[in-house]
Amino acid sequence: MPGNWCSLYNRPSKEVMYMRTGIANLPLHGHHCPRWLFDRMVKLSSAIIEAVVEEYGPGEVLERLSDPFWFQALGCVVGFDWHSSGLTTVLCGALKQGLRPRQHDLGIYLAGGKAMASRKTPSEIEEYADRYGLTVDVPCLQYASRLSAKVDNTAVQDGFQIYHHVFAFTGDGRWAVVQQGMDQAGGWARRYHWLGDKLDSFVEEPHSAVCGEPARAVLNMVALESAGAREASLYLAQRPDEVIRTLKKIADMPADKFKTLNLPAAHPVPGANRIEKTLARLYDLQPSTFEGMLATEGVGPATVRAFALVAEVIYNAGASRKDPVRYSFAHGGKDGHPFPVNRQDYDRSISILERALRRARTGDSDNLKALKRLAGISAFV
Numbered sequence: 001m002p003g004n005w006c007s008l009y010n011r012p013s014k015e016v017m018y019m020r021t022g023i024a025n026l027p028l029h030g031h032h033c034p035r036w037l038f039d040r041m042v043k044l045s046s047a048i049i050e051a052v053v054e055e056y057g058p059g060e061v062l063e064r065l066s067d068p069f070w071f072q073a074l075g076c077v078v079g080f081d082w083h084s085s086g087l088t089t090v091l092c093g094a095l096k097q098g099l100r101p102r103q104h105d106l107g108i109y110l111a112g113g114k115a116m117a118s119r120k121t122p123s124e125i126e127e128y129a130d131r132y133g134l135t136v137d138v139p140c141l142q143y144a145s146r147l148s149a150k151v152d153n154t155a156v157q158d159g160f161q162i163y164h165h166v167f168a169f170t171g172d173g174r175w176a177v178v179q180q181g182m183d184q185a186g187g188w189a190r191r192y193h194w195l196g197d198k199l200d201s202f203v204e205e206p207h208s209a210v211c212g213e214p215a216r217a218v219l220n221m222v223a224l225e226s227a228g229a230r231e232a233s234l235y236l237a238q239r240p241d242e243v244i245r246t247l248k249k250i251a252d253m254p255a256d257k258f259k260t261l262n263l264p265a266a267h268p269v270p271g272a273n274r275i276e277k278t279l280a281r282l283y284d285l286q287p288s289t290f291e292g293m294l295a296t297e298g299v300g301p302a303t304v305r306a307f308a309l310v311a312e313v314i315y316n317a318g319a320s321r322k323d324p325v326r327y328s329f330a331h332g333g334k335d336g337h338p339f340p341v342n343r344q345d346y347d348r349s350i351s352i353l354e355r356a357l358r359r360a361r362t363g364d365s366d367n368l369k370a371l372k373r374l375a376g377i378s379a380f381v
Contacts, residue, residue, distance in 0.1 A: 022068035023324070024191040026085040028182065033090045037341060040350065041078045045091065046098025047353040048074065050106060058108040062176035065168055066195035071178065079341045085189035088180045089114045092166040104132045107171045112145070118165035118179075121145050125167065136173040147202050147295055148177045152192045154301050155203065155294055157219040158323055159183045160190040203230065203291045221290075221304055223320030230290040232311030233304070237293055238286060240279035246310045278303050 033041070052061050064070045075087040078094070096110040103109050111124035122142040129138050145167045153162040160181025169175040177194035200206065203222050221230060236243050278298040287293040294304070308319040 041094040228317035229319035233307035
């Protein structure tokens, strides 16, 4: 299984960290980005990323994309709504389109996108590797893409269904993920950031410095406190008959007996019949770790909830209910907040940055150094 043998950028798997670096909560907005603004976003956002690569290298881009504050600020700088869920999908789309012509020169590649485009992520990773002759471990990157989405959608059940997934990686196999889930009933979206660097595990506290408004009802199987529930779930994966039998007993329990389990209303007890096929598959595969169980095809939120529930009922191994959840404006915003986008100023910014990048490529980096000094001065203003 890739999670056990993958060696990102020539380091053994036990020295590779799968870190979720932050979460952003955003109201759901359904408005479209006007073409005149999107075309400018493509130019300016890609020029900013190119400037970061020129100054710090492609690995720095991954670190910045994995920072929810920097990502939000970038969306504001290029003129999108400061608090809209659309900032995630539109900005990622603009970056992917703008960087595509020079991605090999820059050494950074973007795969995936919104809805059906997200499902093409594994094939796009493979396509980039074949087209550019990259020596990256393709199955390892595909596994990282799939597991980061599955953790946020299945192992952490916070009411947000993942519908957008962008996987960024470099030519030496480093990676980052920006993905977003939707709670249509509540009118909110939640964006999750991952950085495949440093060390630990997909399935025990894979996140760091995560802030935000806690969701009302959460099942968090990757919390440290859920270690017992994960162990019991793996044990139960080898005993499908016991799981089905217990689920049926729970379904027949009187309501007053059931309340002590404190299950969230948004995640009802799964029907035993619905998960029998998945339990049979797990029994045949006999996964040796919770991560391997989570990575198994067909293991979704209902299966994880079933194991968590049965583990609590039989073994008193309760799962955590803890939710694992910090702008700048330069050109205004799409909806006129805090002020309307001035197209002339926007085009001037694109022109200045593109001219600085052209000169940097010929060895004249004075303009980029001036921009860097300006950023340093602004930090004290």
